[in-house]
Amino acid sequence: MIETSFIPSNLKTDSVEEGIISWRSPSNIALVKYWGKIEPQIPKNPSISFTLTNCFTKTTLKYRKKKKESSTFEFAVFFEGNRMPAFEAKIKKFMERIVAYQPFLLAYDFEIHTENSFPHSSGIASSASGMSALALCLMSLEQRIDPSIDTIQFNKKASFLARLGSGSAARSIEGPLVVWGLHEQVKGSNDLYGIQYPFKVHEVFMDYQDTVLLVDKGVKQVSSTLGHGLMENHPYSSARFDQAHAHLSQLIQVLETGDLDNFIRIVEKEALALHAMMMTSDPYFILMRPNTLEIIERIWRFRKETGSKLCFTLDAGANVHLLFPKKEKESVNRFLTEEILEFCQNKHFISDEAGSGAVKLDDVS
Numbered sequence: 001m002i003e004t005s006f007i008p009s010n011l012k013t014d015s016v017e018e019g020i021i022s023w024r025s026p027s028n029i030a031l032v033k034y035w036g037k038i039e040p041q042i043p044k045n046p047s048i049s050f051t052l053t054n055c056f057t058k059t060t061l062k063y064r065k066k067k068k069e070s071s072t073f074e075f076a077v078f079f080e081g082n083r084m085p086a087f088e089a090k091i092k093k094f095m096e097r098i099v100a101y102q103p104f105l106l107a108y109d110f111e112i113h114t115e116n117s118f119p120h121s122s123g124i125a126s127s128a129s130g131m132s133a134l135a136l137c138l139m140s141l142e143q144r145i146d147p148s149i150d151t152i153q154f155n156k157k158a159s160f161l162a163r164l165g166s167g168s169a170a171r172s173i174e175g176p177l178v179v180w181g182l183h184e185q186v187k188g189s190n191d192l193y194g195i196q197y198p199f200k201v202h203e204v205f206m207d208y209q210d211t212v213l214l215v216d217k218g219v220k221q222v223s224s225t226l227g228h229g230l231m232e233n234h235p236y237s238s239a240r241f242d243q244a245h246a247h248l249s250q251l252i253q254v255l256e257t258g259d260l261d262n263f264i265r266i267v268e269k270e271a272l273a274l275h276a277m278m279m280t281s282d283p284y285f286i287l288m289r290p291n292t293l294e295i296i297e298r299i300w301r302f303r304k305e306t307g308s309k310l311c312f313t314l315d316a317g318a319n320v321h322l323l324f325p326k327k328e329k330e331s332v333n334r335f336l337t338e339e340i341l342e343f344c345q346n347k348h349f350i351s352d353e354a355g356s357g358a359v360k361l362d363d364v365s
C-alpha cells in the first residue's frame, strides 16, 4: 500500500457539526527495537512489540465545526484537566504532517483532553500511547464523516497516522504482538503502518507479563528523536539494521514454539544492542544507570539459580522491563520484593501484561 491510498477523496463534513470521541490506547514494549529512521518517520529496520494493557493514555477529542473554514489549526490541549500549551507545538506539528490525509482537520475547532494511567514523569514514554490515542480519535471523526470506512481500513490508517506522530505509536493500535517495518518473511509488513503479527503464536506469549521497574524518573538527557538521528553516519548502523532483521526472523520460530531460552537470548541481545548503539554514537551517551546494571545482574543470577525464564528489556531510558510467563508471577513477585525493589526510585514499579490493543470508550455524537 502506498501513502496516497490514505488520502480521502471527497470527504463532506456537512452533516458532522460537533461531538465527542474517546479512546484508550496502550503503550507497547519492543522485543526487536526500532532505532534509526528517515523522514517521514520511516524506520531503518523492522520492529516487533508486545502491546501492553495497564500503561495507557486516555484521550477525549471534542470537535465543533468552525463558523468559517480557515487555513490554521484551532485546538487546545489539556493534560489531566489543565491547559498544556507546552504540548501544543508537538500536536501542531503532528496536524501539519497528517492534514494531507485528513483535510477536515482545518474545518473544526478541537479540544484534546488527555491523561495517562501511569504517573507523570515516571520515565515511561507516553508518546506511543498518546499519539495512538489521538490518531484513533481523529480516525473516529473521519469515520463519522465517512461511515463506509471498515475496521481493517480504520486500524491501518490509525496506525499510519500514529506513526507520523511517533514511530513506536504505530504499534499500539492492536495486540498482543505487532510488527512495523518491512521484513521479507512477515507477510503484509511495511514501513507505513503496524500490522498484527500474522503467524502462529504460542499461548505462553498471549498474556506475557511485563513489570516495569522505575529506576530513574528524571528527564532523559537525550530524546528518542535525537537518538534516532544519531544512527545516521553511525559506524555500526548497517550491521545493527541487519541484526534486527535476523532477530525478527529467528523470533518467528520462537514465537510459534514457545522456545523461551531463545526468546530470552534474542530479547536481551536486542536491549543491549540498542544501548550499545547509544554508547557508540557521536556524540555518545549512556541512558542506563548503575541500578539498571545491578538489576540486570540480579536477573541473570536469579535465572541461573532457579531456572526461571525471567528476562529483561530496556527502552530508551534507565527503566528495566521484566518479561516473564504468567505462571511465574508469584515467584517473580517474591524476587522483586526481596531483591529488586530497593534499586527502583521510591520502590516504584508497574505490573503490566500483553494485551489486545486500543479500546473505544463511550461516546456521544
Ligand code: DP6
Binding pocket: 029, 030, 032, 033, 034, 035, 041, 047, 125, 127, 165, 166, 167, 168, 169, 224, 225, 228, 274, 315, 316
Ligand atoms: C527505544 O517511537 O519514541 O523505544 O519516532 O522519534 O517518536 P519517534 O521515536 P520513538 O522511539 C522508540 C524507540 C525505542 C524502541 C522501540 O520502541 O522500538
